[in-house]
Amino acid sequence: MKSATSAAIATLVLSSFSWAANDAFDKGMKAISARDYPAGLSLLESALTQEPDNLQFGSEYRQAILKYARKIHPKEGQPADFDRSLKFFEGLMAKNAGAANGWLNFGFAVVDKIPAAGAISQVILANSALSYFTKSIEAKPSWIAYYTRGVSYLFWPKIFGRAPLAVADLELAMKMQKTLPPRGIYVRGYVALGDAYWKNDELDKARAMWSEGLKLFPDSTQLKDRLAKQGDDLKTYLDDVMDPSKRVDTDLKDLWTTK
Amino acid sequence: MTKPIFKRAMRAGAVALPLGLAAWSGVPAVIHFTEIGAQAGVRAQHHTRHYEGKHGDVLRMFTSGGAAAAVGDYDNDGFDDLFVTDSDRGKPNHLYHNNGNFTFTDVAVEAGVAGGNDPLSIVADAVWFDYDNDGREDLLVARFGTPILYHNEGNGKFRDVSKQAGLTKFGNTIAAIAFDYDNDGYLDLMLGNYFKPVNLLDLKDPHVLPNDLDNAVNGGGVTLWHNTGKGSFVEVTEKAGFGKHTGWTLDLGHGDFNNDGFQDVYLACDYGTDRIFFNNGDGTFRDTTEKSIGFDTRKGMNVDVGDYDNDGWLDIYVTNITDEYMKECNMLWHNNHDGTFLDVSKETQTCATLWGWAAKFGDFDNDGWLDLFVVNGLRSAGKDNYIPVLMKMIITPGIDFTDVNNWPDIGSMSWSGYQKKKMFRNLSGQLFKEISAEAGVDNEMDGRGIAMGDFDNDGLLDFVQTNADQPALLYRGVTQGVGNWVEFRLTGTKSNRDAVGARIRITAGGLTQIREIDGGNGYAGQSMRRAHFGIGKAEQIDSVEISWPSGRKEKIAKTTINAINRIVEGQGIR
Numbered sequence: 001m002k003s004a005t006s007a008a009i010a011t012l013v014l015s016s017f018s019w020a021a022n023d024a025f026d027k028g029m030k031a032i033s034a035r036d037y038p039a040g041l042s043l044l045e046s047a048l049t050q051e052p053d054n055l056q057f058g059s060e061y062r063q064a065i066l067k068y069a070r071k072i073h074p075k076e077g078q079p080a081d082f083d084r085s086l087k088f089f090e091g092l093m094a095k096n097a098g099a100a101n102g103w104l105n106f107g108f109a110v111v112d113k114i115p116a117a118g119a120i121s122q123v124i125l126a127n128s129a130l131s132y133f134t135k136s137i138e139a140k141p142s143w144i145a146y147y148t149r150g151v152s153y154l155f156w157p158k159i160f161g162r163a164p165l166a167v168a169d170l171e172l173a174m175k176m177q178k179t180l181p182p183r184g185i186y187v188r189g190y191v192a193l194g195d196a197y198w199k200n201d202e203l204d205k206a207r208a209m210w211s212e213g214l215k216l217f218p219d220s221t222q223l224k225d226r227l228a229k230q231g232d233d234l235k236t237y238l239d240d241v242m243d244p245s246k247r248v249d250t251d252l253k254d255l256w257t258t259k
Numbered sequence: 260m261t262k263p264i265f266k267r268a269m270r271a272g273a274v275a276l277p278l279g280l281a282a283w284s285g286v287p288a289v290i291h292f293t294e295i296g297a298q299a300g301v302r303a304q305h306h307t308r309h310y311e312g313k314h315g316d317v318l319r320m321f322t323s324g325g326a327a328a329a330v331g332d333y334d335n336d337g338f339d340d341l342f343v344t345d346s347d348r349g350k351p352n353h354l355y356h357n358n359g360n361f362t363f364t365d366v367a368v369e370a371g372v373a374g375g376n377d378p379l380s381i382v383a384d385a386v387w388f389d390y391d392n393d394g395r396e397d398l399l400v401a402r403f404g405t406p407i408l409y410h411n412e413g414n415g416k417f418r419d420v421s422k423q424a425g426l427t428k429f430g431n432t433i434a435a436i437a438f439d440y441d442n443d444g445y446l447d448l449m450l451g452n453y454f455k456p457v458n459l460l461d462l463k464d465p466h467v468l469p470n471d472l473d474n475a476v477n478g479g480g481v482t483l484w485h486n487t488g489k490g491s492f493v494e495v496t497e498k499a500g501f502g503k504h505t506g507w508t509l510d511l512g513h514g515d516f517n518n519d520g521f522q523d524v525y526l527a528c529d530y531g532t533d534r535i536f537f538n539n540g541d542g543t544f545r546d547t548t549e550k551s552i553g554f555d556t557r558k559g560m561n562v563d564v565g566d567y568d569n570d571g572w573l574d575i576y577v578t579n580i581t582d583e584y585m586k587e588c589n590m591l592w593h594n595n596h597d598g599t600f601l602d603v604s605k606e607t608q609t610c611a612t613l614w615g616w617a618a619k620f621g622d623f624d625n626d627g628w629l630d631l632f633v634v635n636g637l638r639s640a641g642k643d644n645y646i647p648v649l650m651k652m653i654i655t656p657g658i659d660f661t662d663v664n665n666w667p668d669i670g671s672m673s674w675s676g677y678q679k680k681k682m683f684r685n686l687s688g689q690l691f692k693e694i695s696a697e698a699g700v701d702n703e704m705d706g707r708g709i710a711m712g713d714f715d716n717d718g719l720l721d722f723v724q725t726n727a728d729q730p731a732l733l734y735r736g737v738t739q740g741v742g743n744w745v746e747f748r749l750t751g752t753k754s755n756r757d758a759v760g761a762r763i764r765i766t767a768g769g770l771t772q773i774r775e776i777d778g779g780n781g782y783a784g785q786s787m788r789r790a791h792f793g794i795g796k797a798e799q800i801d802s803v804e805i806s807w808p809s810g811r812k813e814k815i816a817k818t819t820i821n822a823i824n825r826i827v828e829g830q831g832i833r
Contacts, residue, residue: 118472160650
């Protein structure tokens with residue numbers, strides 16, 4: 001009886017907690033839509049504080065930070081515009097080290113700052129982001145975490161020797177996605193693993209991976225573009241894709257909106 | 260009466276006349292240069308400074324500039340001479356006297372200008388300017404140390420007058436320009452300082468390096484020195500409004516950016532924000548960086564000023580670092596005519612020039628549009644790459660970048676070396692086309708400075724490229740099928756005698772162009788004082804108007820094309 005009561009109370013507490021978090025999230029998103037960024041960001045932070053492992057809350061919060069930065073400083077914002085989210089996630093993760101999705105969003109928050117930063121700060125930030133993605137994997141291995149860290153390695157010049165690490169992570173992600181129900185988002189796994197093979201000077205494997213992906217996702221322009229290019233054209237194309245100074249789309253919406 | 264020596268120069272110009280007139284067909288010429296440094300006798304080997312002690316390797320890496328060249332006709336014989344710096348202890352500078360036949364003779368020792376690399380000072384830049392308006396070019400040698408001002412005695416000799424001129428303040432000066440910021444008829448000096456003012460050769464505290472690699476504010480800033488007109492200079496840095504700038508100044512550029520008759524200033528700063536200052540016309544400047552260009556986090560290396568699109572407003576070209584490891588992109592600041600600038604380097608395809616240093620505008624094919632040459636390359640040494648070694652330090656959490664002890668030695672490693680130089684042909688002010696290989700200038704040396712000149716007075720621009728720890732190169736313009744040209748040598752009377760800041764506006768063949776005489780724009784290189792214009796197939800100049808720093812506006816009649824026109828303020832062509 002005692003334990004059943006405790007469980008019931010716990011369920012009640014958790015559901016009310018979840019309800020409160022969702023309520024804060026919904027209100028926060030409305031405020032952001034109304035361009036009331038200060039109020040909206042506070043509400044989203046409140047939601048995340050209650051559910052630090054909520055991938056959607058974290059992703060929407062980061063997108064709101066980005067919108068606000070661009071509002072204050074057109075184009076990419078200024079580095080300081082992103083410090084609010086970094087400070088918030090730092091505090092959040094200090095108290096919730098087991099929240100794998102929290103680490104993932106922390107890493108993405110760092111990535112979001114990169115285009116606004118100077119060239120050397122970009123390196124420091126990119127390295128920090130990698131460490132947070134690793135913490136996410138350590139907390140709970142997942143397709144999204146391996147995929148994300150693998151792709152992050154691709155943005156490093158070859159001399160740093162991170163292309164083999166990208167291949168390893170993305171091969172794991174591929175292995176995982178092949179055991180999961182098919183979803184449109186998994187086209188990214190084929191694109192990225194092919195890119196990793198290319199960066200690792202394994203062109204045949206790269207083309208094979210892109211071709212395999214195209215059979216499953218015949219409308220993918222990313223795969224078609226890669227397969228249509230050779231030699232220097234392909235290099236120019238992929239160098240541009242992997243240009244660390246360009247903004248990477250870190251909106252995770254596809255994870256809960258695509259089939 | 261024309262001076263005999265000037266007649267000699269005119270004769271040289273006349274020799275070139277048939278080439279210019281006969282060759283231009285309206286078809287774009289293939290810009291080409293030939294490197295003739297060795298046969299011309301200007302193959303000066305540069306040496307960066309070696310430091311003693313455990314910090315030595317890192318400090319040497321951080322001060323691997325100092326290879327500079329300055330063009331000036333010190334003996335008024337009508338042929339531009341050349342001063343080339345060295346930087347290691349005891350190494351002499353070079354004063355190359357132009358023999359008039361594209362050979363040069365090093366007369367630095369006899370002239371008394373070879374020194375400067377003493378045990379506690381490093382020569383880093385030089386600028387010719389006639390500070391006392393006596394008609395002879397004097398020489399300022401900028402140092403990591405105190406500057407040296409040499410007075411031109413007029414007999415091939417120079418005298419060190421630094422002390423009596425009041426130029427005794429220590430600074431880690433890497434750039435110097437001479438311009439008349441208050442239009443009082445005397446050239447003032449601005450010194451750009453890289454490190455804060457501590458002597459790196461006698462280092463007491465190792466915390467001297469940038470406190471942030473993208474937003475550093477612990478550099479040497481600039482100092483501004485007002486010419487009293489009595490042979491001395493007085494520091495006016497604070498009074499003029501430059502005191503708050505504490506960045507790592509790497510280059511300085513001046514020009515009248517808003518066409519108000521006063522010289523404005525652009526500061527290129529390593530490890531962070533460039534700065535732009537507009538002249539208030541009352542001896543003070545206002546920092547309009549945020550409004551004019553915004554704050555950047557790049558590695559500003561060079562400032563050159565020119566009207567690349569012939570819209571009558573001066574634009575600014577700044578090099579940064581754009582290579583495999585850093586994607587900063589250069590900045591071609593298009594002047595919006597309202598005190599703001601728009602970076603169009605990507606649109607004009609002048610963004611990526613690797614590890615950029617000096618860049619200079621110049622009309623290399625005399626078609627009426629300013630082309631561009633950019634040098635690059637940090638350190639070409641062994642096959643091992645310093646970047647991964649450096650990266651370990653950079654990503655160490657909480658590392659103190661300012662501490663010399665935290666930086667790894669570079670030893671025999673390379674760092675962004677073996678980079679091909681970039682020359683761009685201006686396609687009518689809309690786009691630039693890279694032509695380095697076909698122009699014959701795609702060398703892989705560790706370039707630093709560029710000094711443009713017309714050393715044989717043939718109307719084709721030549722240039723010197725200085726290189727760190729490597730010999731200098733002299734490129735002679737040999738482009739065939741070029742357009743006609745005209746050069747102006749101005750002498751101020753009420754204005755400063757060098758006419759720095761004077762603006763020349765010409766119209767020929769339906770195209771209006773401007774040039775402003777500058778006092779040393781561009782990293783580690785001062786170009787010739789003469790203004791050079793290409794005019795394409797035009798066979799006459801329709802109008803010439805000069806706006807002198809004194810405020811006088813003067814229309815010049817009877818300009819001769821394919822020749823050097825000498826103009827004295829208020830007296831027209833002489």
